[in-house]
Amino acid sequence: MAPAPAPSASSSSSSYSNSTTTGPSPVFKRRRVVEEDDTPKYSYDDLDDDQDQSKPAYIPLKQRRLMELEKLHQKTRGLPLGSTLSKAKQKQAEEEDEEEQDKDLGVQRSKQSLLDEARRLRELESQKEEKSQAEKDAEEERKILEAHAARRKLASDLELAKGINYTEPIKTSYRPPRFIRQRSEEENAKLREKNHIIVDGVNVPALITNFRDMKVPQCVIDYLKTKNIVKPSPIQMQGLPTAFSGRDMIGIAFTGSGKTLAFSLPIIMFSVEEEKKLPFVRGEGPVGMIVCPSRELARQTYESVKAIAEALVQGGYPQIGVLLCIGGISMAEQSHTMSKGFHIVVATPGRLQDMLEKKKFTLECCKYLCLDEADRMIDMGFEEDVRNIMNFFKQQRQTLLFSATMPKKIQDFAEQSLIQPVIVNVGRAGAASLDIIQEVEYVKQEAKMVYLLECLQKTAPPVIIFSDNKNEVDDIQEYLLLKGVEAVAIHGSKTQDEREYAIRSFKSGQKDVMVASGVASKGLDFNEIQHVINYTMPKEIEDYVHQIGRTGRSGKTGIATTFVNMNTNEQTLLDLKYLLMEAKQRVPPFLAAIEDPRMAAGGKLTSCPVCGGLGHGIKDCPKLEDNQRRATAGFSRGDDGGGGW
Numbered sequence: 001m002a003p004a005p006a007p008s009a010s011s012s013s014s015s016y017s018n019s020t021t022t023g024p025s026p027v028f029k030r031r032r033v034v035e036e037d038d039t040p041k042y043s044y045d046d047l048d049d050d051q052d053q054s055k056p057a058y059i060p061l062k063q064r065r066l067m068e069l070e071k072l073h074q075k076t077r078g079l080p081l082g083s084t085l086s087k088a089k090q091k092q093a094e095e096e097d098e099e100e101q102d103k104d105l106g107v108q109r110s111k112q113s114l115l116d117e118a119r120r121l122r123e124l125e126s127q128k129e130e131k132s133q134a135e136k137d138a139e140e141e142r143k144i145l146e147a148h149a150a151r152r153k154l155a156s157d158l159e160l161a162k163g164i165n166y167t168e169p170i171k172t173s174y175r176p177p178r179f180i181r182q183r184s185e186e187e188n189a190k191l192r193e194k195n196h197i198i199v200d201g202v203n204v205p206a207l208i209t210n211f212r213d214m215k216v217p218q219c220v221i222d223y224l225k226t227k228n229i230v231k232p233s234p235i236q237m238q239g240l241p242t243a244f245s246g247r248d249m250i251g252i253a254f255t256g257s258g259k260t261l262a263f264s265l266p267i268i269m270f271s272v273e274e275e276k277k278l279p280f281v282r283g284e285g286p287v288g289m290i291v292c293p294s295r296e297l298a299r300q301t302y303e304s305v306k307a308i309a310e311a312l313v314q315g316g317y318p319q320i321g322v323l324l325c326i327g328g329i330s331m332a333e334q335s336h337t338m339s340k341g342f343h344i345v346v347a348t349p350g351r352l353q354d355m356l357e358k359k360k361f362t363l364e365c366c367k368y369l370c371l372d373e374a375d376r377m378i379d380m381g382f383e384e385d386v387r388n389i390m391n392f393f394k395q396q397r398q399t400l401l402f403s404a405t406m407p408k409k410i411q412d413f414a415e416q417s418l419i420q421p422v423i424v425n426v427g428r429a430g431a432a433s434l435d436i437i438q439e440v441e442y443v444k445q446e447a448k449m450v451y452l453l454e455c456l457q458k459t460a461p462p463v464i465i466f467s468d469n470k471n472e473v474d475d476i477q478e479y480l481l482l483k484g485v486e487a488v489a490i491h492g493s494k495t496q497d498e499r500e501y502a503i504r505s506f507k508s509g510q511k512d513v514m515v516a517s518g519v520a521s522k523g524l525d526f527n528e529i530q531h532v533i534n535y536t537m538p539k540e541i542e543d544y545v546h547q548i549g550r551t552g553r554s555g556k557t558g559i560a561t562t563f564v565n566m567n568t569n570e571q572t573l574l575d576l577k578y579l580l581m582e583a584k585q586r587v588p589p590f591l592a593a594i595e596d597p598r599m600a601a602g603g604k605l606t607s608c609p610v611c612g613g614l615g616h617g618i619k620d621c622p623k624l625e626d627n628q629r630r631a632t633a634g635f636s637r638g639d640d641g642g643g644g645w
């Protein structure tokens, strides 16, 4: 029999032992060995050999079973006890761990199941509602549009502050002939349909299909004839009687359709009437204003107003004064007109605001305001300028907004700013003129310049080439001059003299080609442009519509060629594809191949409310992006307008 081990230092701390050093062997052979992990362990020797000698008073059942198991195991397999024990212990620990984990998992599971539940409920709900993707998109678009359109009304701060809210249109002395007044609504509707005119608004004045019935003075009719204007265009048929009647109006018609006459003849006639009543003297005026987004457009409008005013003088009507109010012209020139009293101001917003602030003239008796290319003016950051100008009005005014591209966003914005407005639409807002043959060609970036020369052979001059980059405009002009082509260039960094020279020499036919940046030539009416070449496809489809609109004007046919390549944004190409389809133009295979993701998702073709493009929704609108980028960067005005406005 093995001697009972002496208590060792290592075990003494926890061994049950007699502290006596003398006398018989220790009573307790079985000892509790405490190891590092404090788990009780039993010496095999003690258990086996000393079983009958010294039995512990009580061994719990669990332990006894373990012991039995160990013994059995040892006998059958001959495995060391420690390993079996530790395995058993491990198992037990694992079981305990599992229990612990289960407790944790229980919490986790219950958390996860809540999420699952929420997801499941959401799925159920969405199944219940079963909204199509298109419906969801439409809803989202509506929300973006609402957020985007949440602006103040286009009214003066004074009116807003005083809570002035005009509800009735301005009264004028104009009365159409009796037979027109007696025409039934059905007849009017038929006539509108025949002329592709769509109107919206209350008590829309009847359209009139000839100038005489509109009571346009004979001398003006004669003058218009000299300009080959014999019959009113659809926008004039509806727009002139509407404006003559004093109604606020939003006029939308394609490029080159005669909008200028539609808004300038009424202001001329009102001025003549006022002058007849009581002649204007120094310091008096104006009666009305026409505000344009660019100097060139303002000058062009000024010239056409002056020409009609001159025709009226020839016809025995009183002389009316017209003031051109744009940057880059001398104050002396303007002072001369102002010294006599004047009736009409044609202006760009910046210079107009400046002159009003300097009290060069007041708007005390001004009752007529027309914003030409209104949407572009607002897009270009002139909204605040226009609002400031409104502050100078002292009474109710008649407001007219005109453009070829008037996206829904601007229409909505304008509608709430006008008084019982009449909306006159000829064709879809933003659609291209049907008098333009549109050709789109894939030309690699590096091949563009050379191909341009070839392209110029398509038609006789005059030709306009557009590029959206000032440096490129200069490069193209230089290249053409080198090749012997008579070309002029115009962009926002040119001086006023250079810009005027370019326009004059091109208009008079001295120069065959004009290379221009988009902004500099919007709305300009050049004589019978044969061909417009978009050297670079503009990012925004509205710009494309305005640019190609320099040809195919007043009923004549023109050609537009547009270069695209892999640098052209796919979404812009999609806009272009739809525009070509709408105008029944040939769609080249590379454009036809571009698929519309909205169609694939079961959507339907609608125009973007922000820019009017057909190839995207408001969420992907490049113009909205651009506006936001400008707003973030603190820009307010058009890219190359710099100093030009």
Ligand SMILES: Nc1ncnc2c1ncn2[C@@H]1O[C@H](COP(=O)(O)OP(=O)(O)OP(=O)(O)O)[C@@H](O)[C@H]1O
Binding pocket: 227, 228, 229, 230, 231, 232, 233, 236, 253, 254, 255, 256, 257, 258, 259, 260, 261, 403, 404, 522, 523, 524, 525, 549, 550, 553, 554, 555
């Ligand atoms: N009734 C008409 N019949 C024939 N030609 C017309 C008529 N009215 C205007 N025109 C001519 O059509 C040309 C284009 O007119 P205008 O510049 O007013 O177009 P627009 O609609 O303002 O175009 P844009 O949107 O590009 O500014 C001008 O040369 C003008 O003299």
